[in-house]
Amino acid sequence: MVVFTISGRKKYCNYVVEADGSTSYVEGIHASRFLERKCFNVPFSILFAPHLWARRASAIAASSDEHYFRVGTVAHARLLRSLCEVVPAKADEAYLQGYNRLDVAIDVQIFIPHGVRYVVPPPPPPVKVVVPAETKLKELNEIGDGESCAICFEEFKDSKKKKKLAVTETPCSHLFHSDCLSPWGRWERVERECGTNNRAVGEKRSESGAIPSSFIACLPRTSYIRTFLPLLLAFLTFPISSISPKSSSLAFERRIHNPLRTMETFLFTSESVNEGHPDKLCDQVSDAILDACLEQDPESKVACETCTKTNMVMVFGEITTTAQVNYEKIVRDTCRNIGFVSEDVGLDADKCKVLVFIEQQSPDIAQGVHGHLTKKPEEIGAGDQGHMFGYATDETPELMPLTHVLATKLGARLTEVRKNGICPWVRPDGKTQVTVEYRNEGGAMVPIRVHTILISTQHDESVTNEKIAADLKEHVIKPVVPAKYLDDKTIFHLNPSGRFVIGGPHGDAGLTGRKIIIDTYGGWGAHGGGAFSGKDPTKVDRSGAYIVRQAAKSVVASGLARRCIVQVSYAIGVPEPLSVFVDTYKTGKIPDKDILALIKENFDFRPGMMAINLDLKRGGNFRFQKTAAYGHFGRDDPDFTWETVKHLKWDKA
Numbered sequence: 001m002v003v004f005t006i007s008g009r010k011k012y013c014n015y016v017v018e019a020d021g022s023t024s025y026v027e028g029i030h031a032s033r034f035l036e037r038k039c040f041n042v043p044f045s046i047l048f049a050p051h052l053w054a055r056r057a058s059a060i061a062a063s064s065d066e067h068y069f070r071v072g073t074v075a076h077a078r079l080l081r082s083l084c085e086v087v088p089a090k091a092d093e094a095y096l097q098g099y100n101r102l103d104v105a106i107d108v109q110i111f112i113p114h115g116v117r118y119v120v121p122p123p124p125p126p127v128k129v130v131v132p133a134e135t136k137l138k139e140l141n142e143i144g145d146g147e148s149c150a151i152c153f154e155e156f157k158d159s160k161k162k163k164k165l166a167v168t169e170t171p172c173s174h175l176f177h178s179d180c181l182s183p184w185g186r187w188e189r190v191e192r193e194c195g196t197n198n199r200a201v202g203e204k205r206s207e208s209g210a211i212p213s214s215f216i217a218c219l220p221r222t223s224y225i226r227t228f229l230p231l232l233l234a235f236l237t238f239p240i241s242s243i244s245p246k247s248s249s250l251a252f253e254r255r256i257h258n259p260l261r262t263m264e265t266f267l268f269t270s271e272s273v274n275e276g277h278p279d280k281l282c283d284q285v286s287d288a289i290l291d292a293c294l295e296q297d298p299e300s301k302v303a304c305e306t307c308t309k310t311n312m313v314m315v316f317g318e319i320t321t322t323a324q325v326n327y328e329k330i331v332r333d334t335c336r337n338i339g340f341v342s343e344d345v346g347l348d349a350d351k352c353k354v355l356v357f358i359e360q361q362s363p364d365i366a367q368g369v370h371g372h373l374t375k376k377p378e379e380i381g382a383g384d385q386g387h388m389f390g391y392a393t394d395e396t397p398e399l400m401p402l403t404h405v406l407a408t409k410l411g412a413r414l415t416e417v418r419k420n421g422i423c424p425w426v427r428p429d430g431k432t433q434v435t436v437e438y439r440n441e442g443g444a445m446v447p448i449r450v451h452t453i454l455i456s457t458q459h460d461e462s463v464t465n466e467k468i469a470a471d472l473k474e475h476v477i478k479p480v481v482p483a484k485y486l487d488d489k490t491i492f493h494l495n496p497s498g499r500f501v502i503g504g505p506h507g508d509a510g511l512t513g514r515k516i517i518i519d520t521y522g523g524w525g526a527h528g529g530g531a532f533s534g535k536d537p538t539k540v541d542r543s544g545a546y547i548v549r550q551a552a553k554s555v556v557a558s559g560l561a562r563r564c565i566v567q568v569s570y571a572i573g574v575p576e577p578l579s580v581f582v583d584t585y586k587t588g589k590i591p592d593k594d595i596l597a598l599i600k601e602n603f604d605f606r607p608g609m610m611a612i613n614l615d616l617k618r619g620g621n622f623r624f625q626k627t628a629a630y631g632h633f634g635r636d637d638p639d640f641t642w643e644t645v646k647h648l649k650w651d652k653a
Contacts, residue, residue, distance in 0.1 A: 264439065265437050265438060265439050265448060266437070266438055266440070267435050267436070267437055267438070267451055268401075268403055268435070268436055268438055268523070268524075269403060269433060269434065269435040269436075269452075269523070270401065270403035270404040270406075270407045270433070270434060270522025270523055270524075271407055271431065271432065271433040271434075271517075271518065271522070272404075272407040272408045272410070272411040272431070272432045272433075272518050272522075272630070272631075273411060273430070273431045273432075273515060273518060274411045274414055274415055274428065274429060274430040274431070274432075274457075274629070275338050275415055275428065275629035275630070276338050276339060276340070276345075276346070276415075276427070276428020276429040276430065276458070276503070276504055277429055277430070277431065277504075277510070277515075278308055278309075278346075278429070278504055278505045278507075278508050278509060278510025278511075279510045279511060279512075279514040279515050280510075280515060280628065280629050281306075281308055281313075281334075281335065281338060281340070281347075281504070281505065281510050282305075282306035282307060282308055282510045282511055282512040282514075282533075283306075283512055283513070283515065283519075283532075283533040283534075283628035283629070284334050284338065284533075284625055284628040284629060285306040285313065285315060285330070285331055285334045285335075285512075286304045286305060286306045286315070286512045286533040286534030286628070287533045287534060287624040287625045287627065287628040288330050288333075288334045288622075288624075288625045289302070289304045289315065289319075289325065289327060289330055289534065290302045290304060290533075290534055290535070290536065290619060290624050291619040291620055291621075291622060291623055291624050291625055292323065292325045292330055292619065292620075293319060293321045293323045293325060293536075293619065294323075294536070294617060294618065294619025294620070294623075294624075295323070295619040295620030295621075296321070296322070296323030296324065296325075297321045297322045297323040298617035298618065298619070299321075299373055299617070300319065300320065300321035300322075300323060300536055300619075301318075301319070301320040301321070301361045301366070301370075301536055301538065302317075302318075302319050302321070302534060302535065302536040303317045303318045303319070303361070303534065303535060303536075303539065304316075304317040304319060304358075304512075304534035304535075305317045305511075305512045305513070305534060306331075306510075306511070306512045306534070307509065307510065307511045307512070308347070308505040308509065308510040308511075309505050309509045309510075310347075310505055310506045311343070311347070311348070311351070311352050311353060311505075311506075312352060312353045312354075312355065312505070313331050313335065313347075313352055313353070313354055313355070313505075314354075314355035314356070314357065315327055315331060315354075315355070315356050315357070315358065316355075316356070316357035316358065317357075317358060317359075317534065318358070318359050318360060318361045318362065319358050319359075319360070319361070320360050320361040320366070327354075327356045327358065328354045328356065331354045332349045332350065332352075332354065333349075334625070335347055335349035335352070336349035336350070338428055339418065339419070339427070339428040340428060340504060340505075343506070344460075345427045345428055345458070345503070345504060346427070346428065346429060346458070346502070346503045346504020346505055346506040346507060347504050347505045347506065365383070365572075368381060368572060368573035369381050369382070369383050369538055369572070369573055370538060375608070376608070377606075377608030377609060377611070377612055378575065378606055378608055378609055379575055379608065380538060380575060380606070380607050380608030380611075381571075381572065381573035381574050381575050381607065382538070382540045382544075382570035382571065382572055382573065382574060382575070382607050383535075383536075383538040383539045383540060383572065383607070384539065384540065384541070384570075384572050385569075385570055385571050385572050386528055386529075386530050386540060386541055386544070386569065386570055387528040387567055387568065387569035387570075387579075388528045388530065388540065388541065388544035388545040388548055388567070388568055388569075389520075389525050389526040389527060389528055389545070389548060389565060389566065389567050390525075390545065390547070390548025390549035390550070390551055390552040390553070390565065390566045390567075391520075391521045391524055391525030391526070391549070391552055391564070391565045391566075392549070392552040392553040392555065392556040392557075392563070392564050393444070393445055393524070393556065393562070393563045393564075394444065394556055394562045394563065395444075395445050395446065395447055396634075398634035398635075398636075399553050399556050399557060399634070400521065400633060400634035401445070401521055401522055401524040402436050402447045402485075403434050403435070403436045403522050403523075403524075404521055404522025404523075404524065404631070404634075405634060406434040406436070406450070406453075406480065406481055407432045407433055407434040407522060408432075408518075408522075408630050408631045408634075409480045409630075410432040410434070410453070410455060410476060410477065410480050410481075411430065411431075411432045411630060412630045413475075413476045413479060413480050414426060414430050414432070414455070414457055414476055415428075415430075417471075417475050417476060422475050423471050423475055423476075425459050425460045425462065425463035425467070425468070425471075426457055426458070426459060427457070427458035427459055427460060427501075427503055427504075428458065428503070428504055429457075429458035429500075429503030429504045429507065430455070430456060430457035430458055430503075431454075431455075431456045431457075432453075432454065432455050432456075433452075433453075433454040433455075434450060434452070434453055434454070435450070435451040435452035435453075436448075436449070436450055436451060436485070437449050437450075437451045442586065442587060443562070443563060443584070443585035443586040443587040444562035444563050444585070444587050445563065447485065449485050449486070449487055449489075449490070450481060450485040450486055450490050451489075451490065451491065452490070452491040452492075452493065453477060453481065453490065453491070453492050453493070454493040454494075454496070455472050455476065455477075455493070455494050455495070456495055456496070456497065456500055457472070457495065457500065458500050458501070458502075458503035458504070458507075459495070459500060459501065460501070461501055465495060465498060468494060468495050469492075469494040469495070472494045472495075473492065473494070477492075512531065512533050512534055513531025513532075513533060513534075514531075516529070516530075516531050516532070518631070519531075519532055519533075519627075519631060519632050520545070520631075520632065520633060521633070525565045526565060526567070528541070528545075528567075530542075530545070532545065532627065532628075532632060533624075533627075533628050536616075536617075537607065537610065537611035537614075537616035537617060538607055538608075538611070540568075540570045540607055542616075543607055543610045543611060543614070543616055544568050544570060544577075544605070544607075544610070545632075546610070546614055546616070546632075546642035547568070547603060547605060547610050547613075547614065547642065548566040548567065548568050549632075549633050549642050549643075550603070550614070550642045550643070550644065550645075550646065551566045551582075551599045551602075551603050552564045552565060552566045552582075553643065553645055554602070554645050554646040554647070554648055555582070555584070555595055555598075555599070555648065557645040557647070558645075558646075558647050558648040558649075558650070559589065559652075560584070560588060560589055560590065560595055560598070560648060560650060561584035561585075561587045561588040561589065561595065562584075562587040563584060563585045563587050564582065564583070564584050564585075564587075564588075564595075565582070565583050565585075566580070566581065566582050566599065567579070567580070567581040567582075568580050568581075568605050570607075575606045575607065575608065576605075576606060577605040577606075580596065580599065580600060580605065581596070582595050582596045582599060589650070589652070590650060590651075594650075598648045598649075598650065599648075602646055602648060603646070614641045614642050615641050616641075621639070623639045626639065627640070
């Protein structure tokens with residue numbers, strides 16, 4: 001049945017519409033009395049006459065900032081402000097605006113009886129609205145830690161209040177607490193409690209009687225009918241509450257546009273650049289100088305920057321070392337190994353200008369960090385303040401994001417086919433980008449398909465765009481991207497600009513440290529902002545990021561979580577970290593606080609100890625130069641010691 005509350009000047013009348021279509025009303029009884037009796041065994045709802053809606057809507061919109069509808073009496077009703085601002089004139093318009101959900105499939109037919117005075121023009125003919133939907137109910141008696149807003153959790157922690165509060169009586173007045181500030185979306189009835197996770201936590205369902213297939217509501221004609229009939233239609237397409245003796249409260253979910261939590265699938269993109277990109281050229285020069293210093297003097301203190309433009313490379317910074325380093329030779333050798341051997345490709349390693357502006361490390365920094373090399377390893381402080389992040393996810397064998405892995409491997413393959421002669425028309429500079437469609441599985445990221453692949457590569461004058469596209473698909477994309485992720489809807493943008501002959505430092509200026517997202521996780525996780533290349537282990541921008549990557553990877557590899565991010569922060573000159581933080585995105589097998597305890601127990605975050613444990617003072621053999629192109633993480637190379645997993649022991653029971 002449905003109860004319609006009709007407002008008179010001095011009293012209320014309640015129309016009761018039975019399943020068979022018969023109607024009756026009880027004069028002078030307020031809708032709240034029907035709720036208090038709790039004697040109904042079929043779903044029902046309280047609706048209001050059009051003129052009452054108008055007054056009540058205006059009052060509520062003026063006095064409340066909340067975007068929620070609360071089932072209940074007139075005094076407790078809350079309307080969506082959007083209902084007051086934009087009223088759909090037709091049922092199909094109401095559907096488009098989101099008012100498309102009812103708990104049962106019903107036919108609603110509104111008849112306006114004759115014999116009642118009305119204002120000209122006459123009322124419209126009967127309107128029929130058919131709205132399919134679902135019914136799902138649950139009983140909610142508790143709120144879990146981390147699955148509600150702070151206000152409600154504090155209230156529900158009190159065991160006495162836990163049994164008294166219902167969802168429609170929560171302290172913050174939110175039906176779905178984690179979405180308090182989210183934009184208005186579509187409402188649905190689901191079996192879940194207030195929270196951010198997607199797990200149904202209640203097993204009980206309402207065992208109400210048979211749901212009627214139609215309701216016929218007879219409303220008296222008033223002078224307001226023509227004005228407010230669209231509003232009533234809009235409300236009739238809004239979710240109807242169901243109450244039964246065994247279900248004292250309701251849980252709702254708002255479908256909002258937050259792809260990482262509620263959308264069925266979403267798209268995410270990561271990019272990469274080749275070793276011939278001018279910024280990456282600079283990263284490699286800086287790390288080549290670091291390798292040369294550490295190879296001769298493991299205690300070298302290096303902060304080396306590089307910049308480049310047409311026919312010029314400059315290195316500058318602060319270096320304190322006993323090593324004898326030929327900076328100009330390192331610059332030219334690095335450029336030559338990349339492939340910059342003539343001005344036609346963007347830079348000639350043998351003819352370009354090489355400028356060197358290197359000074360000693362500031363003595364103020366030296367005494368504060370390592371005491372001019374007098375401090376013990378455990379006493380060495382951080383070379384600067386800052387915060388660093390490490391990230392891991394189980395979506396790939398490398399425990400790295402698939403978007404980042406594919407973009408990086410495409411770039412590396414592009415360089416490979418250039419150097420081995422498979423595609424001789426390829427030149428050193430190039431960029432890649434991959435978009436993947438994902439599904440959020442309880443906080444874990446599950447790749448479904450590759451949506452878009454973008455490759456822009458520098459090329460010689462002779463090759464055609466058709467040849468470029470064919471070679472890239474056959475020799476670059478096909479060997480790198482697993483066939484299971486490609487389908488007939490995958491989009492390919494292969495040199496979409498049409499011409500990329502001028503590249504390298506001739507096309508763009510380059511600078512160390514401008515590709516920090518490419519160096520790490522392709523936009524996933526987080527980044528503290530500090531670059532890696534050209535920095536010795538006392539620079540926690542680098543060593544700190546390496547240790548938290550090892551920690552996050554170990555958490556996922558040990559089965560503690562499917563996805564993990566770890567943060568560490570430092571103060572200059574202070575050995576101990578200021579903070580260590582972990583978040584498993586609700587994929588943890590044990591609480592995050594217990595995982596954090598395991599991390600602190602198994603990893604030493606002091607800069608001097610990180611340098612020893614990760615063997616970061618060892619240079620030479622292109623050890624750090626290798627990290628400067630195609631990513632610092634997810635690489636299967638013994639020199640990448642931070643990729644070694646520490647198996648964390650935990651009680652799986």
